[in-house]
Amino acid sequence: MGAFSDVVGSTTSPKKLINLLRGWPNTSLLPTKLLEKATHNVLKNQTIAFPAMCYGPDLGDPRLRKSVASWLTSFYQPKDTIADDRICITGGASQNLACLLQVFTDPVYTRNVWAVAPAYMLSFRMFEDAGFHDKLRAIPEDNEGIDIEYLRQQIKKSEDKAVADGNDLPLFKPPRDWGKIYKHIIYAVPTYSNPSFKTMSLRRRQELVRVAREFDALVITDDVYDFLQWPSDLTSQNMSLHKAIMPRIVDVDRYLDGGAEREGADGFGNAVSNGSFSKICGPGLRTGWCEGTPKLSHGVSQTGSSRSGGAPSQLTACFVAETLETGELQHFVYDTLQPTYCKRYRKMVEVINEELIPLGVALPQTDREVVGGYFIWLTLPSPLQGAVLAQRAKEEENVVVAQGDIFEVPGDTDHPGTSFGSDIRICFAWEDEDVLAEGISRLAAVIRRMQADSNNTGAKLAATEGQAKNFW
Numbered sequence: 279m280g281a282f283s284d285v286v287g288s289t290t291s292p293k294k295l296i297n298l299l300r301g302w303p304n305t306s307l308l309p310t311k312l313l314e315k316a317t318h319n320v321l322k323n324q325t326i327a328f329p330a331m332c333y334g335p336d337l338g339d340p341r342l343r344k345s346v347a348s349w350l351t352s353f354y355q356p357k358d359t360i361a362d363d364r365i366c367i368t369g370g371a372s373q374n375l376a377c378l379l380q381v382f383t384d385p386v387y388t389r390n391v392w393a394v395a396p397a398y399m400l401s402f403r404m405f406e407d408a409g410f411h412d413k414l415r416a417i418p419e420d421n422e423g424i425d426i427e428y429l430r431q432q433i434k435k436s437e438d439k440a441v442a443d444g445n446d447l448p449l450f451k452p453p454r455d456w457g458k459i460y461k462h463i464i465y466a467v468p469t470y471s472n473p474s475f476k477t478m479s480l481r482r483r484q485e486l487v488r489v490a491r492e493f494d495a496l497v498i499t500d501d502v503y504d505f506l507q508w509p510s511d512l513t514s515q516n517m518s519l520h521k522a523i524m525p526r527i528v529d530v531d532r533y534l535d536g537g538a539e540r541e542g543a544d545g546f547g548n549a550v551s552n553g554s555f556s557k558i559c560g561p562g563l564r565t566g567w568c569e570g571t572p573k574l575s576h577g578v579s580q581t582g583s584s585r586s587g588g589a590p591s592q593l594t595a596c597f598v599a600e601t602l603e604t605g606e607l608q609h610f611v612y613d614t615l616q617p618t619y620c621k622r623y624r625k626m627v628e629v630i631n632e633e634l635i636p637l638g639v640a641l642p643q644t645d646r647e648v649v650g651g652y653f654i655w656l657t658l659p660s661p662l663q664g665a666v667l668a669q670r671a672k673e674e675e676n677v678v679v680a681q682g683d684i685f686e687v688p689g690d691t692d693h694p695g696t697s698f699g700s701d702i703r704i705c706f707a708w709e710d711e712d713v714l715a716e717g718i719s720r721l722a723a724v725i726r727r728m729q730a731d732s733n734n735t736g737a738k739l740a741a742t743e744g745q746a747k748n749f750w
Contacts, residue, residue: 291676296717298704299678301472301652306710307618308560309601309610316600330596333588336579338367338567339595345602346553346567353505354522356529363572366579369590370566371500371554375465376404377581378550378568382496384448384459385409389436392417394424394466395696396473396655396685398500401465406688410463416687417464418695421643423478424466425695426485433462433493457577458546462495468527470503470651473685473703476643480524487531490548497549499527502566505558505611507650508620512628517617523648526551528569538571547571550578555598557652558611565591565598619650622706622714626654629715633722637729652707655682657700662728664702667721670728675720679704 321327330339337343343362351360368374391405395416405414415432418425440446440461448459464486468478478486490497504526507519531538531549538547547570554566568578584590601607630641638659643649658664664681671677682701691697704721706714 291674293676293720294713295676295678296713296720297678297708298706298714298717298721299680300708301705302561302708303557304708304710307615307707309607309614312601312606312610313560313597316597316604316606319600320596326596330593332592334367334592334595335589336584337575338365338579338589339592339599341603342367342595342599343567345599349602349608350553350569353520354525354529356525357533360569361572364569364575366568366575367589367591367595368552368566368568368578370556370561370564371502371552372400372404373564373590374552374566374568374578375401375498375500376407377578377584378496378498378552379404379408379410379463380581381457381577382460383408383410383463384451385413386450387445387448387459387461388463389413389440389445389461390415390433391463391465392429392433392495393687394419394464394468394471395687396682396698396701397465397687398467398472399684402688405465412689414687414689416690416693416696418693419474419476420695421476423468423476423482424486426482426489428693429464429486430489433489433495437461437493454580456573456580458544460494460496462490462493464490464495464497465499466497466527467500467503469501469523470507470649470653472500472503472651472653473655473680473682474642475649475651475653475655477523477646477648478527480530483525483527483530484534486527487534487548490531495548496546497527497531498552499549500552500554501526501528502552502554502557503651506615506619506652507648508616508623510644510646510649512624517620518612519616519648520612532571545571545573546577547574550574558615559598559601559607563591563594563598565594618711619652619707622711623649623654625711626704626706626714626718629718630654630656633719634725637722637725639725652705654704654706656702656704658702658725659729660700661732662725663699665699667702667724667728671721671724674727675724677717677720677724679721 343365347360347362347365390413391410392415417429451459508517528549528551531547539545550570552568555563640657668679668681680703682698
């Protein structure tokens with residue numbers, strides 16, 4: 279989700295820059311010819327072109343909604359077909375996160391935003407813009423994903439406080455038939471997470487939905503990497519998978535224990551899936567979708583900016599609809615993107631295993647059968663710090679990486695598993711495949727120098743302490 283401006287210092291290295299921070303697709307992976315064809319087909323047909331260039335319907339281009347629903351049904355294979363009334367077209371996952379907060383939260387009545395940590399760093403501004411600067415809370419992960427027991431305990435504490443404070447009605451949002459105000463927001467990237475690389479287990483997804491229902495929470499998931507997946511086996515001949523590894527949290531909510539629209543429920547459900555074409559077509563499209571119950575999907579479409587200007591990205595939405603109707607975008611994802619990213623991932627992991635693991639660097643969740651996404655999360659051996667490594671890597675080797683502490687939830691790093699000073703995130707999507715190995719080798723060189731410096735410092739301290747003892 280979203281772009282990230284690279285903020286790096288000067289370098290003394292004469293080497294060519296290798297950027298392992300930028301979470302963008304390599305320009306060679308942008309399907310310009312596919313979009314050129316789709317654009318031409320849309321604009322030459324007046325019955326499509328005129329609606330495409332006018333204000334769109336609140337829920338978005340009908341063709342794109344239908345095509346997205348069909349592809350999601352094929353990919354996730356739920357028990358029932360995903361109908362287009364569950365789909366709302368958006369201006370991308372970032373824009374829609376802001377819309378969801380506008381429609382479904384109140385800055386006072388909504389107790390907290392609970393973010394699975396480490397968290398996507400550019401989401402923080404959106405939560406702050408919605409009035410949650412002092413209400414952001416970090417939920418740690420374990421090997422299965424979100425720590426459910428910790429979440430439950432902390433939500434219970436916040437509920438007790440809300441009751442004591444008499445916080446029982448929204449203060450700033452009027453009642454609306456098409457919307458509701460949730461008591462809590464839970465934000466996660468459950469599959470091939472940015473930044474942690476982890477995938478939340480099915481058991482945890484089910485537990486999370488039950489907690490959300492118990493405490494009137496809306497779980498917002500960025501499911502933007504789900505289509506980018508491949509077998510984790512570095513020697514597997516298969517580099518493309520056409521079926522999701524497990525249901526999304528919105529799918530779990532749809533069916534678990536009677537489902538999101540069970541008798542007695544308000545019909546909005548407790549989960550919404552944020553999807554985007556940024557990772558599977560091009561970020562510049564600024565087009566995506568969200569899926570929830572029909573009632574929730576309609577509520578998203580009633581955001582003031584959509585009611586005023588029509589569905590966001592109406593023109594590009596019509597271009598994308600063309601690529602899906604012909605099946606060309608699906609083939610591009612399965613036949614080009616998945617194998618290409620698979621090769622890049624395997625190349626990077628091979629060099630990590632050769633050069634970083636012997637230095638004590640840890641690589642999480644490599645035992646999964648399926649991996650994907652854009653990023654790999656690495657934990658450095660003690661006492662190395664990610665911020666120091668990032669600075670020295672840029673200065674000494676002209677390699678840029680993301681230091682772990684930028685993914686800490688602002689104002690809530692005091693609990694175990696919520697601070698990430700010894701971690702870094704690296705990306706294999708942006709740089710050309712042939713320089714990824716060199717980038718890791720350069721990082722290894724910096725780590726070796728840092729470890730040597732640390733050992734020398736330790737030896738000097740020990741010698742100084744010995745001299746002091748002899749003196750006294």
